[in-house]
Amino acid sequence: MLQNKKNVFWEALIITIAIFLAGLFLGMMLETRSSNKISELYISSEVNLADASTLSKLIGSKDADCEITREKSIEFANKIYEEARYLEQIESSGKLTDSLKLLHRKYDLLRTLLWIGTSESLENCNNFHSVVYLYEYETEDIEKKAKQNVWSRILFEEKGKNKNLILIPIAVDQDITSLNFLLSKYDLTQFPSVLIDNKDKFFDQNELQKALGGILED
Amino acid sequence: MEKLTIVYLIYTFLAFYFLILYVLTFVQNRKQFYEVIKPTKNYSLSIVVPCYNEADTIQKTIKALLDSNYKGLEKIIVVDDCSKDDSFNIIKEYSKKDKRVLAVQTPKNTGNAAGAKNYGAKFVTTELIGFSDADSFPKPDAIEKMVGYFNDRKTGAVTSRVLVANNVNKLSKIQAIEYKVIAFTRKLLGFLESIYVTNGPLSIYRKEAFDDVNGFDEKNLTEDIEITWHFVLKGWKVHMAIPANAYTTVPVKVKDWFRQRIRWNVGGLQTIAKYRKKYFQCGMLGFFIMPFFVLSWILGLAGLFFLLYRFARFITIKYLVAKYSVEAQVAIINFQDLNLSPSILFFFGMVLFVIGLIYTFVAMAHSREEKIKHPLHDIFIYSIFYLLMYPPLLIISIYKFLRGKKSW
Numbered sequence: 314m315l316q317n318k319k320n321v322f323w324e325a326l327i328i329t330i331a332i333f334l335a336g337l338f339l340g341m342m343l344e345t346r347s348s349n350k351i352s353e354l355y356i357s358s359e360v361n362l363a364d365a366s367t368l369s370k371l372i373g374s375k376d377a378d379c380e381i382t383r384e385k386s387i388e389f390a391n392k393i394y395e396e397a398r399y400l401e402q403i404e405s406s407g408k409l410t411d412s413l414k415l416l417h418r419k420y421d422l423l424r425t426l427l428w429i430g431t432s433e434s435l436e437n438c439n440n441f442h443s444v445v446y447l448y449e450y451e452t453e454d455i456e457k458k459a460k461q462n463v464w465s466r467i468l469f470e471e472k473g474k475n476k477n478l479i480l481i482p483i484a485v486d487q488d489i490t491s492l493n494f495l496l497s498k499y500d501l502t503q504f505p506s507v508l509i510d511n512k513d514k515f516f517d518q519n520e521l522q523k524a525l526g527g528i529l530e531d
Numbered sequence: 532m533e534k535l536t537i538v539y540l541i542y543t544f545l546a547f548y549f550l551i552l553y554v555l556t557f558v559q560n561r562k563q564f565y566e567v568i569k570p571t572k573n574y575s576l577s578i579v580v581p582c583y584n585e586a587d588t589i590q591k592t593i594k595a596l597l598d599s600n601y602k603g604l605e606k607i608i609v610v611d612d613c614s615k616d617d618s619f620n621i622i623k624e625y626s627k628k629d630k631r632v633l634a635v636q637t638p639k640n641t642g643n644a645a646g647a648k649n650y651g652a653k654f655v656t657t658e659l660i661g662f663s664d665a666d667s668f669p670k671p672d673a674i675e676k677m678v679g680y681f682n683d684r685k686t687g688a689v690t691s692r693v694l695v696a697n698n699v700n701k702l703s704k705i706q707a708i709e710y711k712v713i714a715f716t717r718k719l720l721g722f723l724e725s726i727y728v729t730n731g732p733l734s735i736y737r738k739e740a741f742d743d744v745n746g747f748d749e750k751n752l753t754e755d756i757e758i759t760w761h762f763v764l765k766g767w768k769v770h771m772a773i774p775a776n777a778y779t780t781v782p783v784k785v786k787d788w789f790r791q792r793i794r795w796n797v798g799g800l801q802t803i804a805k806y807r808k809k810y811f812q813c814g815m816l817g818f819f820i821m822p823f824f825v826l827s828w829i830l831g832l833a834g835l836f837f838l839l840y841r842f843a844r845f846i847t848i849k850y851l852v853a854k855y856s857v858e859a860q861v862a863i864i865n866f867q868d869l870n871l872s873p874s875i876l877f878f879f880g881m882v883l884f885v886i887g888l889i890y891t892f893v894a895m896a897h898s899r900e901e902k903i904k905h906p907l908h909d910i911f912i913y914s915i916f917y918l919l920m921y922p923p924l925l926i927i928s929i930y931k932f933l934r935g936k937k938s939w
Contacts, residue, residue, distance in 0.1 A: 321559060321723070322819075325552035332551070333544055336882075340875025455844065459851030466861045518859055 347403050348412035354396045355419055361389050362426060379438035383477075386431050387441065390479040393423060394472075397482070417450065418487045425492045428481050432511055441477045442528050444468065445508040447501055450484035461505045464518065468507070471525045478528065535837075536876065542833050543879045545826065550886050556719045557893070564718065564897070565774050568679030575657035576674065576735065577606040581647035583640070585665035586616040588780060593625050593632060595668035601675040603659075608633045610651035613640040618665075644731070645747035645754035652746055660738045666780040667732030668696060673775040677735050680770040687740030687767025688759065690717070690729040696778035698903065701912075702788060706781045708895065708905055708913045714773060715894035721771040727820045728756045729769060733777035740767045751805070753798025760806055763816040773897075789924070796928030799824070804932075828925055835922035888914055 397420050400413065431443045446468050448461045465482065472480045485496060485504055499508055507515040509528070515521040557564075578596055582589050589609070596607050609632060611619040619636055626634040637650045648662055659681060663669060669691065677689045692714040695707035720726050729736075734755065744761040747754035762769055782788040803825060809817045891914055895905060 321552065321555050325548055325555050328551050328555070329544065329548040332547060336875065336879060340878070343875065455847050456851060459848050459855060462852045463855035463859055463861065466856065467859055470861055518855070522859065
């Protein structure tokens, strides 16, 4: 009797493998769909950044250049900030493929480019505030994760209050050479940290909040 | 892919495998599920009832056995294990009333049911030997629905389905669901010749097989698990007759339930330790029963650790975020915290849960117990909370086992 019954072990294994593979395939498809959606947004942002930098080079008048650059930079920063928030919301669902992680890295590179771009404008115009928020994306340290979460909230609230503030959050552990160069240039080794107007570094939450309060009063 | 994701996927795969194995076994054997094999002869049978301080229930147990309509039941040997209550007097009264009842007493308390069972077995001269707990009540037709399996000379043991006699509070009602699911699963394992326990409330053995395994292991806390593994090891077949119902009294207090479960688990661990060298040897015992037994425990423990790890991490982060948010005077919670994009692992978990729930419902539907209705919320309590208690109990049992706790 059992000889026939033993087949059930193999049959169950084959069905389990089939269901499992179907599930994995479906999961990968869903993840790819999400990353495709973000990729489209990314391409559009990449074009916006190229457009903004080309425009600032084309316009001759210094005053007009500063105003347009400020507006474009803030507009662009806000756009990629929202896109990155959307990416963060869906990237926790990315378990099977690294496509969403790769997109995060691409956004960090884009934001590094924005940081470089705003640094030039800041020197020439000084008509806005640049707030670069540097954090660790892949940290397993629970306390650091919680701290970063709260810093993000503080900065998000400040961004809502001050329209002249360009908030550029960048993950530092993404192995981006240009970013690493900037970090060593500004001697930023401790994270989370905030660099305001490429001058003032903050590693303490209270000091950061005071400084942001000062910016708001300006 | 993260290491934790890989662990989760392996866990899910194994859980899926066992569920699908059960589903397929059921689908392929559903016509034989309630099969009752007619005995080709009238097998002579003696039932041994070990009794220790069971004055409240022993009468009902003896009466239930005497009410059996199986003609071959020759003796009911009630073994009093030097009870401190009135059990032995009650047994003697019954033996005076009915010559089939034999009242015996162990020379001194053996300390476990196995000792009393082995003592009672010495008085058995019949072809078959059955055992029934002193707080269990087989239905009149239970025995006659079991003995037909002994037509096969290789059949060493046949076990019954245990149902709950005392549906008196929430705990016992949840156990009633659990017992039905266990019985359903055990029957399915029977089709795979992989029954790993012949229960205490009513099991019948071929006397030759019983002698072949030298009776019950008196050092084991779950002698009914141990003897079953021993039967399989010796090449005897073990069957389950699901239409044969025996009702048992289950613990109604959490403390008693907890003690019972620890005893079961420690006994299981003792059995695993005893047969550890038989892994991947000796047919179904080494190739399926033992790995299945151990794997089901590992799955339970892995699931618990996985859940606890995720939960502890989640709570710690939320606590720290709340603490820092209060210090920073920012919103404690925001929309970003709501994860609206569940991962494929979440879907796998949900599918597993749903299949598990369907399995429970199918098992309940096949219990064929009239007049007993289980409200939906009891089934959910069983599926979500009650089953979650298994792994912590197992951890405590492992601890007790390692500390050398071999008696209760």
